[in-house]
Amino acid sequence: MKLIWVHADCLHRQSPAYLANPDSPSLFVWDDAELKRAGWSMKRIGFVYECLLDLPVTIRRGDPVIEMQKFAVETQCSSIVTMQSVDPHLQAQAAAMGAETFPIVPFVEIKGRVDLQRFSRYWCKVERALIGETA
Amino acid sequence: MNLRKDFTDQADMLAYLREQFPDASGALSPFPGGRAAADQSLHSFNASRYAASRNYLNGTVSRLSPYLRHGVITLREVIVHFAGQNLPKFTQELAWRDYWQRVYAEIGDGIWQDREPSKTGTTYSTEMPIDLGHTGLACMDGFAVELESTGYLHNHARMWMAAYVVHWRRVRWQAGAQWFLQHLVDGDPASNNLSWQWVASTFSHKPYIFNRENLERYTEGRYCGTCPRRDDCPFQNSYENLNVQLFPMQVQP
Ligand SMILES: Cc1cc2nc3c(=O)[nH]c(=O)nc-3n(C[C@H](O)[C@H](O)[C@H](O)COP(=O)(O)OP(=O)(O)OC[C@H]3O[C@@H](n4cnc5c(N)ncnc54)[C@H](O)[C@@H]3O)c2cc1C
Numbered sequence: 001m002k003l004i005w006v007h008a009d010c011l012h013r014q015s016p017a018y019l020a021n022p023d024s025p026s027l028f029v030w031d032d033a034e035l036k037r038a039g040w041s042m043k044r045i046g047f048v049y050e051c052l053l054d055l056p057v058t059i060r061r062g063d064p065v066i067e068m069q070k071f072a073v074e075t076q077c078s079s080i081v082t083m084q085s086v087d088p089h090l091q092a093q094a095a096a097m098g099a100e101t102f103p104i105v106p107f108v109e110i111k112g113r114v115d116l117q118r119f120s121r122y123w124c125k126v127e128r129a130l131i132g133e134t135a
Numbered sequence: 136m137n138l139r140k141d142f143t144d145q146a147d148m149l150a151y152l153r154e155q156f157p158d159a160s161g162a163l164s165p166f167p168g169g170r171a172a173a174d175q176s177l178h179s180f181n182a183s184r185y186a187a188s189r190n191y192l193n194g195t196v197s198r199l200s201p202y203l204r205h206g207v208i209t210l211r212e213v214i215v216h217f218a219g220q221n222l223p224k225f226t227q228e229l230a231w232r233d234y235w236q237r238v239y240a241e242i243g244d245g246i247w248q249d250r251e252p253s254k255t256g257t258t259y260s261t262e263m264p265i266d267l268g269h270t271g272l273a274c275m276d277g278f279a280v281e282l283e284s285t286g287y288l289h290n291h292a293r294m295w296m297a298a299y300v301v302h303w304r305r306v307r308w309q310a311g312a313q314w315f316l317q318h319l320v321d322g323d324p325a326s327n328n329l330s331w332q333w334v335a336s337t338f339s340h341k342p343y344i345f346n347r348e349n350l351e352r353y354t355e356g357r358y359c360g361t362c363p364r365r366d367d368c369p370f371q372n373s374y375e376n377l378n379v380q381l382f383p384m385q386v387q388p
Contacts, residue, residue, distance in 0.1 A: 008205055009205065009206050010205075010206035011205045011206055011207050012170075012206050012207060012208070012209070013170060015206070030138070030155075030156075035156070035158075035159075036158065038316060038317070039158075039313075039317045040159060040317060040322075041159055041160050041161045041283070041286070041317050041318050042149070042152065042153070042156070042159040042160060042161045042162055042163060043161060043162070043163060043164035043285070043286035043318060043320055044159075044164075044286065044317075044318070044319075044320055044322060045152060045156055045159050046148070046149065046152060046162075046163040046164065046168070047163075047164055047166055047168045047201055047205075047286070047320045048168065048205060049148065049152060049168065050148070050167060050168025050169055051168035051169050051170075051205055051207055052140075052168075053140055053142075053168070053169065054168070054169040054170055054171075058137050059137060059138040059140065060136065060137060060138060061138065061155070083206070086236050086237075086239045086240040086325065087239075087324065088243040088244055104206075104209070105209060105211050106211070107209075107210040107211055107214070107229070107230070107232075107233040108230070108233065114237070116234070116237055116238050116241060119231065119234050122230075122234045122237070123227070123230060123234075126230060126233075130214070130226050130230060131223055131226060133214060133218055133226075134214065134217055134218060134219065134220060134221060134222050134223070134225075134226050135219070135221050
């Protein structure tokens with residue numbers, strides 16, 4: 001069985017990771033070192049915590065990589081899956097866990113490379129598709 | 136050890152979180168977490184009023200940002216919800232989030248460094264001013280208190296606050312960005328840092344500034360009338376004069 005790593009970039013009950021693994025256990029780990037570094041106020045912690053109450057997820061604290069490995073042994077899971085994130089810190093942790101990553105459904109599909117130097121250049125590429133959708 | 140999930144109410148949860156996270160300052164934000172709350176924001180948002188009113192502090196905005204930030208709801212779900220309603224401005228604002236996420240994916244921790252050289256010619260302090268929240272400027276004090284007590288600021292207030300910190304107080308944008316990230320319930324390294332860089336001019340062609348007239352208009356006079364510094368307002372000037380005053384070392388293109 002696969003174990004799902006839930007992180008703070010995707011607190012969604014219908015995430016592709018949950019949908020593909022409906023019977024799998026899942027874990028969220030409050031990253032103590034990261035919390036200390038970022039200095040999150042109670043407003044942020046409380047908001048995320050309430051979002052977690054909505055999910056069928058176990059909550060722990062510590063180092064996410066270590067806690068996930070321990071939980072995998074406890075739950076007899078042989079591999080880890082998670083959701084894609086653009087946060088390099090979460091990406092590094094996912095890699096350290098050897099997690100298989102599910103891509104997030106893109107807001108808009110862009111064919112080829114997009115120049116991100118300015119919003120206007122990105123907008124030129126996506127405007128038609130997006131405005132067409134809401135028109 | 137598993138953390139608790141069985142709370143009787145929010146107060147019970149807060150007491151537990153205070154034990155678990157003794158370093159976290161303050162109380163809970165008024166934004167409830169969870170998908171039901173996200174759906175509630177989605178359904179109560181009167182999107183047809185958005186384009187005309189969004190720049191006003193009292194205008195209609197969605198308040199979906201904390202849910203989008205943490206993936207409780209996705210940009211795709213939001214746009215699908217409004218399909219067929221002809222909302223070009225709202226669609227474009229959603230696209231700003233997508234754009235900043237794509238930039239973050241490309242540059243990673245580079246979001247903490249200047250994307251481009253600053254166009255202001257200013258030397259900055261690395262320390263936040265210690266008087267934020269009690270400067271005597273009713274607007275800026277109001278925004279600082281609102282940020283720290285609720286974890287949310289209207290987009291225009293974020294722009295004014297960031298411009299005040301960077302251009303009037305001459306503080307590096309990184310210090311302001313970090314302060315915002317400690318408090319904003321939608322705190323997102325990409326949207327936040329890159330917006331601060333846009334204000335600072337390290338990710339735009341020129342620094343963003345405002346004046347009293349602009350602030351008074353979009354706040355509909357909420358702060359200026361009773362401001363203790365209304366006769367000594369650092370924002371009371373034309374854009375031309377403010378540019379000269381704030382950026383004396385600026386090299387004109
Ligand atoms: C200095 C500064 C810091 C900011 N920090 C953050 C941050 O940490 N997290 C964050 O989500 N937004 C940030 N923003 C962008 C913007 O202010 C907020 O997304 C918006 O105010 C949230 O309120 P809303 O959900 O009612 O927005 P709405 O106006 O209803 O817009 C709907 C959604 O579109 C997206 N959006 C709208 N405007 C922007 C924008 N300018 N940039 C990026 N996305 C946008 C948000 O996801 C928002 O929820 C910042 C802006 C500035 C100027």
